[in-house]
Amino acid sequence: MATAKQFQCPFCAFQVTATDENEVMKHVKVHKQDHHPDADVSDSDIHDMIKDVEITRSGR
Numbered sequence: 001m002a003t004a005k006q007f008q009c010p011f012c013a014f015q016v017t018a019t020d021e022n023e024v025m026k027h028v029k030v031h032k033q034d035h036h037p038d039a040d041v042s043d044s045d046i047h048d049m050i051k052d053v054e055i056t057r058s059g060r
């Protein structure tokens with residue numbers, strides 16, 4: 001079973017899922033700049049909000 005990293009924005013419920021945490025961070029930072037530029041959220045806060053999730057592959 002594969003796992004992925006998932007982030008859910010606490011402000012607007014926007015979700016990012018990627019297999020690599022750096023990839024998630026990249027998207028989250030862009031999202032934050034675009035949508036919540038005044039939000040007081042540091043990189044380590046974002047890191048803490050990233051969870052491991054299981055991904056099921058479609059097609060059986």
Ligand SMILES: [Zn+2]
Binds near residue numbers: 009012
């Ligand atoms: Zn958001």
